[in-house]
Amino acid sequence: MDSFFRSEEMCLVQLFFQTESAHNCINELGHLGLVQFKDLNPGTVAFQRRFVKEVKKCEEMERILRKYSRFDKLEQELKEINSNRDTLRQNFTQLMEINHLLKVFDAFLFYLHDRFVAGVIKHERFPAFEKILWRLFHGNFVLRHEDPVKKDVFVVFVQGDQIRGKIRKLCDGFHASMYPCPNNAYARKEMRTNVNTRIEDLRLVLKRTEEFRETTLTAAAANLQEWASKVKKMKAIYYTLNLCNIDITQKLIVAEIWCPVSDLNSVHTALIHGSEQSGSSLSPVVNRIQTQQTPPTFNRVNSFTSGFQSIIDAYGVGNYQEINPAPYTMVTFPFLFAVMFGDCGHGLVMTLLALWLILHQEHFRKLKNELIDMLVDGRYIIFLMGLFSIYTGLIYNDCFSKSFNVFGSSWSVRPMFHPHGPWTNDTLHDSGHLHLDPLVSGVYSGNPYPFGVDPIWNIASNKLSFLNSYKMKMSVIMGVAHMLFGVTLSLVNYIFFRNLKDVALQFIPEVIFMLSLFGYLIFLILYKWCVVMKSESAPSILLLFINMMLFDYSSEGTVLYRTQKPVQIFLVVVAVLMVPWLLFAKPLLLYRKHKQLKFLSLPFCLSLFFGVKKAFVSLQVSMADIFVYQGIHTIEYCLGCISNTASYLRLWALSLAHAELSEVLWKMVLQVALRVTSGMGSVLLAVTFAAFAVLTVTILLVMEGLSAFLHALRLHWVEFQNKFYKGSGYKFTPLSFNRMRDMQ
Amino acid sequence: MAFAIPMVIVTLFWGFVGGVVPWFIPKGPNRGVVITMLVLTAVCCYLFWLIAILSQLNPLFGPALSNDTIWYLQFHWR
Numbered sequence: 102m103d104s105f106f107r108s109e110e111m112c113l114v115q116l117f118f119q120t121e122s123a124h125n126c127i128n129e130l131g132h133l134g135l136v137q138f139k140d141l142n143p144g145t146v147a148f149q150r151r152f153v154k155e156v157k158k159c160e161e162m163e164r165i166l167r168k169y170s171r172f173d174k175l176e177q178e179l180k181e182i183n184s185n186r187d188t189l190r191q192n193f194t195q196l197m198e199i200n201h202l203l204k205v206f207d208a209f210l211f212y213l214h215d216r217f218v219a220g221v222i223k224h225e226r227f228p229a230f231e232k233i234l235w236r237l238f239h240g241n242f243v244l245r246h247e248d249p250v251k252k253d254v255f256v257v258f259v260q261g262d263q264i265r266g267k268i269r270k271l272c273d274g275f276h277a278s279m280y281p282c283p284n285n286a287y288a289r290k291e292m293r294t295n296v297n298t299r300i301e302d303l304r305l306v307l308k309r310t311e312e313f314r315e316t317t318l319t320a321a322a323a324n325l326q327e328w329a330s331k332v333k334k335m336k337a338i339y340y341t342l343n344l345c346n347i348d349i350t351q352k353l354i355v356a357e358i359w360c361p362v363s364d365l366n367s368v369h370t371a372l373i374h375g376s377e378q379s380g381s382s383l384s385p386v387v388n389r390i391q392t393q394q395t396p397p398t399f400n401r402v403n404s405f406t407s408g409f410q411s412i413i414d415a416y417g418v419g420n421y422q423e424i425n426p427a428p429y430t431m432v433t434f435p436f437l438f439a440v441m442f443g444d445c446g447h448g449l450v451m452t453l454l455a456l457w458l459i460l461h462q463e464h465f466r467k468l469k470n471e472l473i474d475m476l477v478d479g480r481y482i483i484f485l486m487g488l489f490s491i492y493t494g495l496i497y498n499d500c501f502s503k504s505f506n507v508f509g510s511s512w513s514v515r516p517m518f519h520p521h522g523p524w525t526n527d528t529l530h531d532s533g534h535l536h537l538d539p540l541v542s543g544v545y546s547g548n549p550y551p552f553g554v555d556p557i558w559n560i561a562s563n564k565l566s567f568l569n570s571y572k573m574k575m576s577v578i579m580g581v582a583h584m585l586f587g588v589t590l591s592l593v594n595y596i597f598f599r600n601l602k603d604v605a606l607q608f609i610p611e612v613i614f615m616l617s618l619f620g621y622l623i624f625l626i627l628y629k630w631c632v633v634m635k636s637e638s639a640p641s642i643l644l645l646f647i648n649m650m651l652f653d654y655s656s657e658g659t660v661l662y663r664t665q666k667p668v669q670i671f672l673v674v675v676a677v678l679m680v681p682w683l684l685f686a687k688p689l690l691l692y693r694k695h696k697q698l699k700f701l702s703l704p705f706c707l708s709l710f711f712g713v714k715k716a717f718v719s720l721q722v723s724m725a726d727i728f729v730y731q732g733i734h735t736i737e738y739c740l741g742c743i744s745n746t747a748s749y750l751r752l753w754a755l756s757l758a759h760a761e762l763s764e765v766l767w768k769m770v771l772q773v774a775l776r777v778t779s780g781m782g783s784v785l786l787a788v789t790f791a792a793f794a795v796l797t798v799t800i801l802l803v804m805e806g807l808s809a810f811l812h813a814l815r816l817h818w819v820e821f822q823n824k825f826y827k828g829s830g831y832k833f834t835p836l837s838f839n840r841m842r843d844m845q
Numbered sequence: 846m847a848f849a850i851p852m853v854i855v856t857l858f859w860g861f862v863g864g865v866v867p868w869f870i871p872k873g874p875n876r877g878v879v880i881t882m883l884v885l886t887a888v889c890c891y892l893f894w895l896i897a898i899l900s901q902l903n904p905l906f907g908p909a910l911s912n913d914t915i916w917y918l919q920f921h922w923r
Contacts, residue, residue, distance in 0.1 A: 105877065106877065403875070406878065432885035433885065436889045440893070492890060496893055496894060514910070514915050514919050515919055518919070529916065533912060534911055536906065536907055537909075548848045549898050550901060551851035552855075553897055555901060557908050560908075560914055561908030561909055561910055562909045562910070563906075563908060567904075567908070570900075571897070571900045571901075575893075575897075575900075578892070579892075579893075582892065630900055631899060631902060
């Protein structure tokens with residue numbers, strides 16, 4: 102059997118290589134992606150590790166790459182560009198201020214004072230400025246200001262140079278920038294044109310600087326990806342080196358790795374390659390060692406099986422070399438989904454969607470959206486779900502809530518009328534609904550519809566009475582079959598681990614318990630289906646089952662077949678006997694074995710007295726543990742049989758919900774538009790169909806699809822897997838650069 | 846008698862899918878997985894079809910139809 106049915110056999114290997122070739126060798130192993138390094142320095146903190154400086158350097162480089170997109174000499178260039186740009190911006194702001202100043206200056210012309218100070222000051226400082234001016238000069242000045250932008254443009258007209266000097270000093274104190282303004286209008290106009298030209302020039306220069314900056318950055322960005330991945334690889338290599346041991350001579354590195362046995366050769370080749378690259382003379386030594394530690398669980402998957410393996414691992418990674426439920430889940434999960442989804446029209450849409458995802462996989466992955474990534478990862482699952490839904494939809498005879506009549510229905514109406522049957526034309530006038538009676542000859546042809554549910558049920562008003570009974574029984578049959586399959590897989594596990602004791606002590610009582618009760622229930626269902634009986638005398642299977650457990654045979658008409666009573670009593674007694682077998686047999690056997698061991702070892706243990714005493718104490722504790730554990734397992738299994746079987750009824754419930762929703766969409770949305778007879782009907786139909794399509798996709802495909810997915814998953818995780826799966830292993834996480842790159 | 850025909854055909858079909866096709870899957874790393882999938886598909890689908898047909902074999906009650914439906918069916922179905 103290939104490795105997908107069971108996790109691969111792993112071995113613990115010691116590697117010895119020289120310090121110079123360490124980097125190259127680990128690089129080769131990272132590309133191979135098949136080894137997991139064990140931590141040989143578990144006690145040391147991150148800061149105490151040997152290569153912590155190198156790791157820090159790599160992290161620093163990563164940070165730079167992520168945030169600022171600068172690197173090495175590029176950093177200097179960019180710094181230069183940025184400072185140039187800042188100076189230019191400053192000049193630009195100054196020129197703009199002068200421009201504003203000149204603009205408003207003309208408004209102040211009618212003041213005849215010929216000395217003035219003109220400038221620009223920050224808006225919030227202006228009131229203080231004004232106040233101090235008043236305090237100092239007692240109104241011997243005229244101050245005018247305007248507020249074009251955030252800054253205030255002001256002019257102070259004064260008489261006398263001394264005052265002007267003082268005001269200049271005041272302006273300096275307030276960090277207001279002063280500009281010389283010419284007296285006459287002509288000079289001002291000239292200055293304005295001058296300033297405007299300079300502004301235009303500066304604008305151009307600024308634009309060019311920005312463009313240059315952009316081109317340098319884009320050139321850098323092209324290499325960015327490459328640098329980032331290189332830094333990531335280096336960081337991973339140094340991190341791995343931190344896990345290894347360095348011996349005293351500082352020349353040899355010792356590493357311990359977990360590796361699949363079948364890949365030992367490729368690992369060896371990769372190491373030789375790495376050491377050749379680094380030019381070292383000695384080739385690395387590969388030494389396989391025996392160990393008691395539990396190896397990690399490794400399931401080799403390809404792109405088709407990885408989706409299913411990941412949904413199994415989401416619940417729990419399997420124990421080392423325990424049976425892997427994934428290959429069976431690949432069919433049973435989409436199948437149980439389809440039983441709950443059961444509509445061939447919706448199934449077809451789902452299959453086409455999955456095909457689209459499969460064919461354009463790279464395109465979707467480039468979008469880097471989390472939700473779409475999840476859909477793309479599960480594309481094969483969705484594809485299989487769609488395919489099986491088409492099949493179950495054909496069996497349920499449900500396509501967008503309508504049925505196909507391919508083979509001709511088995512029910513006919515004509516024989517119900519005179520002279521064959523009880524109806525006349527008057528009967529039709531009297532009542533709204535009439536039941537066809539299968540006992541009248543000819544009404545039921547005697548041969549069931551060859552493929553699926555008869556199409557007459559789609560137009561019958563008591564459709565649910567038939568479908569509910571059919572689907573509930575179907576769910577119970579599917580459930581018991583699924584659970585029996587799970588219990589059988591536990592047998593396969595016991596045989597693989599050579600645990601034949603558990604086969605007799607656990608597997609056999611479990612199987613007999615389940616078969617005697619629920620296998621018999623299946624038999625009753627099949628018997629009632631296959632044998633002809635009158636409707637009045639047909640006993641309800643549920644009541645039969647309940648009475649069987651209560652040993653109640655008093656009521657009339659409770660037999661399906663002649664020898665029912667003794668058979669049922671026998672089966673219940675057998676089932677009840679299985680419970681103490683499950684509960685007590687294994688712990689008692691273990692107890693006896695340990696007692697024998699203890700008595701045997703006493704004469705030899707005078708010198709080992711301490712050891713035996715400790716062992717004896719630990720034995721007592723573990724005996725109680727074993728009893729409790731076995732008790733829990735028995736209760737869980739026996740009660741679980743009943744509750745899990747009932748849990749499978751969700752197959753019925755969800756398929757009912759889906760069918761009803763789809764019928765509502767047909768009756769209340771599309772049929773309304775189809776019944777309109779006026780000319781506008783076609784327009785209305787087009788609009789209504791759009792609504793129908795949107796509702797179908799969002800409610801029936803997305804919502805019901807997610808719901809059925811979840812419930813099918815739960816049925817696998819709980820009802821199926823608790824029969825055989827332990828799921829407490831740890832996953833094999835090899836050093837793999839491909840995986841790191843895909844995870845970005 | 847007409848019940849036997851679909852029974853035989855469908856049983857043979859799924860028997861072929863689950864029992865004969867696995868022998869022709871070429872050797873490769875995926876052989877075991879493909880065979881498992883074929884067998885499980887055949888078993889699941891056959892069981893599902895079998896339940897559907899057995900449940901309709903001996904009906905205990907018939908469909909309840911409205912007047913209009915009965916009127917239509919009386920003339921249009923044979």
